[in-house]
Amino acid sequence: MVAFASRKYAARSVPAFVANSTYIVTSFTLKGRLQNLYWKRDGCASCSGNSSFVCLNNQDSAIKMSHCKNRGGSVDCSLGIQLAFSGTDKHDSVF
Structure with missing residues (x-):
């Protein structure tokens, strides 16, 4: 995933699951320095108690x-x- 891009510079993260034909992750939180970006995993706290969502790999809430x-x-x-x-x-x- 590219988080920032310009003519000279781009910041990329390691691959993050976004969607497949069954599930879609609808929220991401980006954290870190522009040189090193990290996708914060909430351990599925945001989908706890909501039957429309599932927890994928104990780290991503998906619907x-x-x-x-x-x-x-x-x-x-x-x-x-x-x-x-x-x-x-x-x-x-x-800031």
Whole structure:
């Protein structure tokens, strides 16, 4: 997955499961430095107690494609990616 790309630079992560013909992961949280990006795994905390979701590999909450609105279901399966930065800029101002 490419998290940032420009003419000269690109930041890529190791492969992350997004979807197959049965399941789709609808939320990712990106964490780390621009040089080293990591996909934060929540251990399926976000799908706990929701019968529409399943936990894949004890690390990703996913929903069956048949539950998505574009497949006749009632859930909006739009992909959401959360991005957070921490640190300071060149003037030592906090992000």
